[in-house]
Amino acid sequence: MSESVSTVPSAPSVSTDSSVTFPPAFLWGAATSAYQIEGAVREDGRTPSIWDTFSHTPGRTAGGETGDIAVDHYHRYRDDVALMAELGLTAYRFSVSWPRVQPTGRGPAVQRGLDFYRRLVDELLAHGIKPSLTLYHWDLPQELEDAGGWPERDTALRFAEYARLVGEALGDRVELWTTLNEPWCSAFLGYGSGVHAPGRTDPEAALRAAHHLNLAHGLAASALRSVLPARNRIAVSLNSSVVRPRSQDPADLAAARRIDDLANGIFHGPMLHGAYPESLFAATASVTDWSYVLDGDVRTAGAKLDALGLNYYTPALVSATSGAVTGPRADGHGASDHSPWPGADDVLFHQTPGERTEMGWTIDPTGLYDLITRYAREAPGLPLYITENGAAYDDKPDPEGRVHDPERIAYLHSHLSAVRRAITDGADVRGYYLWSLMDNFEWAYGYGKRFGAVYVDYATLERTPKSSARWYGEVARTGTLPAAGSAA
Secondary structure: OOOOHHHHHHHOOOOOOOEEOOOOOOOOEEEOHHHHHHEEEEEEEEEEHHHHHHHHOOOOOOOOOOOOOOOHHHHHHHHHHHHHHHHHEEEEEEOOOOHHHHOOOOOOOOOHHHHHHHHHHHHHEEEEEEEEEEEOOOOOHHHHHHHOOOOHHHHHHHHHHHHHHHHHHOOOOOHHHHHEEHHHHHHHHHOOOOOOOOOOOOOOHHHHHHHHHHHHHHHHHHHHHOOOOOEEEEEEEEEEEEEEEOOOOOHHHHHHHHHHHHHHHHHHHHHOOOOOOOHHHOOOOOOOOOOOOOOOHHHOOOOOOOOOEEEOOEEEEEEEOOOOOOOOOOOOOOOOOOOOOOOOOEEEEEEOOOOOOOOEEOOOOOHHHHHHHOOOHHHOOOEEEEEOOOOOOOOOOOOOOOOOOHHHHHHHHHHHHHHHHHHOOOOOOEEEEEEEEEEEOOHHHOOEOOOOOOEEOOOOOEEEEEEHHHHHHHHHHHHHEHHHHHOO
């Protein structure tokens, strides 16, 4: 049985009295995802994904905004790569659009779609930037959703075929491969609370989706190993929650354990430990009998990993309550009358104290330290990457067109300090990918939340590096985090 984050004390504050240096080979990157930046949704054979359908459904996204154009990276990728190089980044994490490569989710690849990623990877390598490829960042081909989506076993089989196609095309040039990004969001926000595509609200379907995402990860990892050079590495990126109980009361501790099982154990149990937590089965018995978990599935989901990606933004604070929670929850995952926490309707989420970003998420770098050190224990010997970390702020250009974002610089400084402290304490963290390279389509929030280090004028699509981009670039070039007094 894996440990629960809820029992791990938060780390002490990171000392920032002087500059600190990161390991020489540490990767300094930024991350994006296909639907959020590419645009060109009808070009070169691409067909709709669930996010195309969802964003074009009235009432699903802020202002009815879509990723049809996004920030037009599909046509501007050369300029974007040149900007990364100018900033001093050494790595770039991007995702491949499944319906751009395999429009129906079945059959042969569309070479025009693969050609875009070939050109992108070649451009990155020409600028000395290491590409890191994510196979799935939430854009399931709509035809597969029409056939049942992730709650159906066949979707996992289709994903393995897609992984093989991309591996055959790009395996000679990309060394770090991620199967899934944040499968928790795909399962529980897509099929539980319905705030993400495809917008379904069925708690059993959410649990079925989680299992089939685990299976898809394992099948894809095996498919990739059959076609990738031996030097390549396979990973998965989890948005594992740092779950803290509101008190040490046994009921609050039990509530935190249930949320930890649903947020974390449901994925790292099979992937890292070869079993789902028994406590997860007990807590969700009223929702599902788990009969869709077939012999050999968990073993498949536990396919060998070469690295683990961790995405972190804010911790969760929970307590037990005497009755079912109704209406939207303060869990930071969007407003819905439907819960993304099957079998945990009597767990109450609380706003954690402290400063907040524009997403309403508390800024707490101790949670990142806790997350890293937890997985250093959960998976000893497995290299870790911070594959997403960042903050949204209400960034605006000044009269001279410059964009100053000292809040983001402070955020990055404190979280990078937490990463360095974890390394000092023995965690094998190999790289950090800022979320995000540039402002983009922020899912159901449309274009209203700006996470980018690069400002995008959505009317002209002009890119302007914010002060945080210049600051982060200097950290990347020197491998040194300056003292806190010089952070802003």
